[in-house]
Amino acid sequence: xxxxxxxxxxxxxxxxxxxxxxxxxxxxxxxxxxxxxxxxxxxxxxxxxxxxxxxxxxxxxxxxxxxxxxxxxxxxxxxxxxxxxxxxxxxxxxxxxxxxxxxxxxxxxxxxxxxxxxxxxxxxxxxxxxxxxxxxxxxxxxxxxxxxxxxxxxxxxxxxxxxxxxxxxxxxxxxxxxxxxxxxxxxxxxxxxxxxxxxxxxxxxxxxxxxxxxxxxxxxxxxxxxxxxxxxxxxxxxxxxxxxxxxxxxxxxxxxxxxxxxxxxxxxxxxxxxxxxxxxxxxxxxxxxxxxxxxxxxxxxxxxxxxxxxxxxxxxxxxxxxxxxxxxxxxxxxxxxxxxxxxxxxxxxxxxxxxxxxxxxxxxxxxxxxxxxxxxxxxxxxxxxxxxx
Amino acid sequence: xxxxxxxxxxxxxxxxxxxxxxxxxxxxxxxxxxxxxxxxxxxxxxxxxxxxxxxxxxxxxxxxxxxxxxxxxxxxxxxxxxxxxxxxxxxxxxxxxxxxxxxxxxxxxxxxxxxxxxxxxxxxxxxxxxxxxxxxxxxxxxxxxxxxxxxxxxxxxxxxxxxxxxxxxxxxxxxxxxxxxxxxxxxxxxxxxxxxxxxxxxxxxxxxxxxxxxxxxxxxxxxxxxxxxxxxxxxxxxxxxxxxxxxxxxxxxxxxxxxxxxxxxxxxxxxxxxxxxxxxxxxxxxxxxxxxxxxxxxxxxxxxxxxxxxxxxxxxxxxxxxxxxxxxxxxxxxxxxxxxxxxxxxxxxxxxxxxxxxxxxxxxxxxxxxxxxxxxxxxxxxxxxxxxx
Numbered sequence: 001x002x003x004x005x006x007x008x009x010x011x012x013x014x015x016x017x018x019x020x021x022x023x024x025x026x027x028x029x030x031x032x033x034x035x036x037x038x039x040x041x042x043x044x045x046x047x048x049x050x051x052x053x054x055x056x057x058x059x060x061x062x063x064x065x066x067x068x069x070x071x072x073x074x075x076x077x078x079x080x081x082x083x084x085x086x087x088x089x090x091x092x093x094x095x096x097x098x099x100x101x102x103x104x105x106x107x108x109x110x111x112x113x114x115x116x117x118x119x120x121x122x123x124x125x126x127x128x129x130x131x132x133x134x135x136x137x138x139x140x141x142x143x144x145x146x147x148x149x150x151x152x153x154x155x156x157x158x159x160x161x162x163x164x165x166x167x168x169x170x171x172x173x174x175x176x177x178x179x180x181x182x183x184x185x186x187x188x189x190x191x192x193x194x195x196x197x198x199x200x201x202x203x204x205x206x207x208x209x210x211x212x213x214x215x216x217x218x219x220x221x222x223x224x225x226x227x228x229x230x231x232x233x234x235x236x237x238x239x240x241x242x243x244x245x246x247x248x249x250x251x252x253x254x255x256x257x258x259x260x261x262x263x264x265x266x267x268x269x270x271x272x273x274x275x276x277x278x279x280x281x282x283x284x285x286x287x288x289x290x291x292x293x294x295x296x297x298x299x300x301x302x303x304x305x306x307x308x309x310x311x312x313x314x315x316x317x318x319x320x321x322x323x324x325x326x327x328x329x330x331x332x333x334x335x336x337x338x339x340x341x342x343x344x345x346x347x348x349x350x351x352x353x354x355x356x357x358x359x360x361x362x363x364x365x366x367x368x369x370x371x372x373x374x375x376x377x378x379x380x381x382x383x384x385x386x387x388x389x
Numbered sequence: 390x391x392x393x394x395x396x397x398x399x400x401x402x403x404x405x406x407x408x409x410x411x412x413x414x415x416x417x418x419x420x421x422x423x424x425x426x427x428x429x430x431x432x433x434x435x436x437x438x439x440x441x442x443x444x445x446x447x448x449x450x451x452x453x454x455x456x457x458x459x460x461x462x463x464x465x466x467x468x469x470x471x472x473x474x475x476x477x478x479x480x481x482x483x484x485x486x487x488x489x490x491x492x493x494x495x496x497x498x499x500x501x502x503x504x505x506x507x508x509x510x511x512x513x514x515x516x517x518x519x520x521x522x523x524x525x526x527x528x529x530x531x532x533x534x535x536x537x538x539x540x541x542x543x544x545x546x547x548x549x550x551x552x553x554x555x556x557x558x559x560x561x562x563x564x565x566x567x568x569x570x571x572x573x574x575x576x577x578x579x580x581x582x583x584x585x586x587x588x589x590x591x592x593x594x595x596x597x598x599x600x601x602x603x604x605x606x607x608x609x610x611x612x613x614x615x616x617x618x619x620x621x622x623x624x625x626x627x628x629x630x631x632x633x634x635x636x637x638x639x640x641x642x643x644x645x646x647x648x649x650x651x652x653x654x655x656x657x658x659x660x661x662x663x664x665x666x667x668x669x670x671x672x673x674x675x676x677x678x679x680x681x682x683x684x685x686x687x688x689x690x691x692x693x694x695x696x697x698x699x700x701x702x703x704x705x706x707x708x709x710x711x712x713x714x715x716x717x718x719x720x721x722x723x724x725x726x727x728x729x730x731x732x733x734x735x736x737x738x739x740x741x742x743x744x745x746x747x748x749x750x751x752x753x754x755x756x757x758x759x760x761x762x763x764x765x766x767x768x769x770x771x772x773x774x775x776x777x778x
Contacts, residue, residue: 132579153742163742210623224708226615233710234599235746242706243740247636255740315704318633319613321622351644353542353552354626 014050015044019384021050025060025077026103026385032066032074038273051077056143058083059383079103084144086378087184089370091150091167092191099129099368100138101375103385105201107368109137119168127174128181134364135182144382145185146178147374148257149194153220156377157235160187162235164298189230189372191215192239196223197230199326199363208324212316213363214241216309216331218268220261222316227289232376241312244265246338257270261312265305267330274301288333310345318350326363329370403439410439410775414449415492415774416467421455421463435527440466447472447531448772468492473533475767476523476573477760480539480556481580487519488757489527490764492774496757498526508557513566520571523608533771534574535567536763538583540608540699544625545766548577552626568755576767578619579679580759581628585612586619587762588752597713602707602752603630605698605720607657610727619766620639631655631702650701654694656719663690663748678720688726695727699734706747707739715752 017040025037031039055062061080065073077329081104089098113130116121129147133336152164159175161167180185182315189197189373196213204257222239226232230240242262249259251269263269267284274281274290277297281287291336313325330340339362347355366372379385394592421430426436428746443449450469454462468651470493476488488499502519504512512766520535541553550556568575575775578586582696583601600614611628613620621627638648640658652658656673663670665678666686670676700716714735720727728751736744755761768774 004714107486153740195479208623226620233617234597235710235711237740237741239712240710240740241707244704245738281626289653312704315633315701316631316708319611319627319705319708320620321626321629322625323623348646351542351626351632354624355630357412357624 001156001310015120017046017054018050018053020381021022021047022054022059022079023163023385025054026079030066030076030078032076034074034097035078035303041223055143056084063194079104082108082141086144086375087131087145087146087207088368088375089124089130089148089150090191090194090368090370091148091164092370095370096126096130097371098134099371099375100134101372103144103379105372105376107372109134110368111137119166123167123169124172124174124177127178127371131178131182136225145187145378146182147371147376147378148178148186148188149191149196149370149374150188151191153235153237153240154188154190154193156189156193156232159186160269161188169193170280175210184379187381189374189377190221190223190232190236190239192221193223193230193232194371194373194377195285195328195369196225196239197376198226198366198369199223199328200228200375201373202366203326203364210320211324211326211358212239212313212320212322213328213331214313214326216266217329218266220266220309220312224316224320224322226320241316244312244315246308246311247342252270261308268377269302270305270331273304274298277301284330287328288335291334291338299337302338305331306334306341307345310342310347313360314347314349317346317354321354323357323359325358325360327360327363328363328369332362332365393564403588406435407439407442409446410436411443411468411772412444412774414440415468418454419455419464419465419467422667423463423556425466428757438462440442441715442661451493458567469725470495470542471497471530474530475533475764476520476535477757477764477765477767478510478519478539479580479583479757479759479763480516480537480553481759484517485515486757486760487523488760488762488764489523492533492768494761494765496761498523498758502524508555511774512556512558513563513710516563516567520567524571526615532573534576534767535571536760536765536767537563537575537577537765538580539563539577539758540580541580542626542629543579543622544575544624545576545578545582548575550577574767574771576763576770578763578766579610579612579621579628581610581626582612582619583616583760583762583766584754584758585628585719585762586765587755587758588612589614589617590762591755592715592753592764599711600713600715600716601628601702601709601711602619602717603702604718605655605716607655609655610703611697613709613711617711630705633701635697635700650697653698653703654698659690659694659720662693666690673719677724680723680727691723691727692730692742695723695730696734699731699736700738701750702731702735703738706735706743710743712746712748714749716749717752717754721751721754 020040027309037044063078066076081102086101089100095112097112097113100108153162160167161172161174177187192215199213214222218243240273243260245259251263253263258273271287343360409429427435455465470491475490476491484501484503486501489497531756542551550558550563551563564575564577581604588602603611609631632649634648640652642649642652660676732749
């Protein structure tokens with residue numbers, strides 16, 4: 001049977017209430033002790049003690065006085081954005097990128113290191129080099145930890161990269177390696193999962209409880225938010241829709257099989273297919289430009305890709321009955337015809353009653369979406385906060 | 390922003406701890422007050438008070454003394470299986486079935502009423518008649534409530550049946566109607582969702598955290614358990630995989646579209662297709678018998694149906710990366726060739742790394758799986774218990 005939940009011990013209660021107070025300050029920014037007590041239901045004495053701890057550790061600061069409501073004007077509290085910082089990395093592109101992010105998700109420094117087709121241990125060394133550089137650039141505020149978004153199948157609980165084909169990593173304990181080297185907490189997540197967290201964090205309010213974020217670039221992957229939290233599945237591979245096989249596919253995929261969604265709907269596949277029809281379409285940008293200029297070859301390929309993507313999204317909607325789907329990644333630049341193809345096929349392939357509330361939109365996609373999402377995951381993990389500007 | 394969790398009030402704390410104590414007794418059956426205190430972390434005084442309440446309301450009873458560990462032999466407590474009962478209904482077949490179920494899921498009385506193709510209000514009246522009959526048969530123990538498993542799209546939060554085509558129900562507030570008529574708490578859930586809860590409840594231990602249960606009978610539906618709880622989606626339609634459209638389908642579905650999974654992989658569809666090849670295959674039982682007797686027509690049809698079902702399951706596995714899938718319903722009688730077709734196509738259609746841990750098995754499928762699952766949902770809702778024998 002499932003283990004019985006335990007009554008909270010005193011120490012657990014204090015840690016829980018500590019997070020409650022921190023979250024109240026962070027979410028309201030700015031707020032008085034009395035207001036915190038009212039919001040959390042904690043006593044004034046408890047709040048004062050807990051706020052005292054936060055002031056001592058630099059996670060809260062006093063920022064002046066609010067309007068008096070009769071008595072003494074209350075002291076207002078805030079979480080200083082620079083009270084901690086997080087190192088965020090994105091290992092999913094042809095260059096690694098990284099940044100120092102503050103507690104509100106603002107990027108303080110960033111850097112980029114070309115991968116130059118290195119992989120294996122050399123790619124791990126590049127990660128170390130990047131973290132070294134970012135920590136050195138950072139000045140004096142304490143580092144909360146390191147959040148890493150990486151391609152492939154990643155067990156976030158252990159920080160292990162099970163498989164990242166482009167980097168030639170297999171069962172690599174990346175989290176442990178980085179944590180040991182820098183003596184800091186590390187969270188490693190699939191890059192599409194990290195991007196989904198960033199979209200949830202910076203997307204419009206109120207945040208939907210359930211959200212699917214589909215990224216279409218060189219590959220195709222999704223991040224799935226259920227009940228407000230990232231759902232990763234039994235093997236942390238939830239959302240790996242790029243390698244579902246569809247009927248009628250004939251292209252070989254880099255995974256070794258034939259007819260994976262990525263072979264027709266990824267940007268790489270669409271560029272390839274369009275180039276066969278029009279030799280001037282040599283890369284992603286050329287495809288986007290051709291599409292916007294009304295090029296028929298580009299349009300045919302993009303619509304076909306969009307339709308197959310729509311089919312895969314329909315499978316997600318049927319499985320989960322999730323109303324909100326966001327599309328991100330370079331493919332979103334393909335324009336309205338592509339988006340219309342995705343929507344048309346997605347809604348035609350599920351029960352009308354499920355489809356009628358479905359919203360398939362282009363995501364906000366803040367710059368550095370993956371590394372910001374990874375930093376947000378680290379912050380949730382360490383402080384119980386959900387990153388928000 | 391998401392609302393801040395509140396510190397529990399005294400009353401909430403008492404209710405929470407009450408459930409904690411009840412669950413400790415229920416799960417351990419039998420247990421002493423001292424052991425409850427140790428397991429829950431509550432003080433002996435609190436446990437004694439809370440147990441007192443449970444004894445007064447008949448949710449716990451003293452059942453003798455355990456071995457002494459030095460001092461006085463401790464009094465042992467249990468939850469009497471007949472301390473409450475639940476009325477469970479299954480409205481998903483051509484006859485409605487219902488039962489009175491005790492707190493351990495044992496069926497005390499059951500009944501069945503043929504639908505005789507009635508629908509709409511007449512079908513609601515049949516529900517009332519059935520509950521009347523079951524309550525009358527029940528003797529003296531108090532009724533905890535009514536759990537209903539019904540076909541179609543159902544909002545479990547409000548008890549509304551949005552759409553149940555066979556019963557001609559649209560936006561019917563079934564939960565409210567039944568609750569008002571009998572003055573009892575009512576939970577209404579999709580029948581496949583209820584069946585999934587029953588499989589989780591009575592399946593092998595340890596229970597997997599994530600589980601998909603696919604039912605193949607007249608239709609096809611799935612129930613999805615995530616993190617140990619039923620996931621119903623934004624419109625309570627999670628798992629409605631029967632109406633995903635696949636390429637190459639040519640049969641019209643009763644939902645009005647062409648090529649839904651149900652048109653090739655449901656028992657109804659397979660019987661129809663097999664009958665076209667062999668006129669002796671007139672119903673589900675004939676198909677099962679023909680399949681087991683090595684009839685080629687039956688085998689071809691069943692394998693094709695199994696393969697398309699496998700494809701749909703692959704989409705679920707890709708979306709959610711769930712290792713455990715159970716198959717239930719009449720189709721599971723089709724035997725090894727059908728099961729092999731499902732497994733073969735499911736594992737061939739997802740990344741090998743995701744497929745390698747996938748277990749697709751035939752479920753335990755206790756008799757009356759839907760109504761027992763509905764009763765289990767009611768019990769979780771009212772007492773916080775997870776039904777277990």
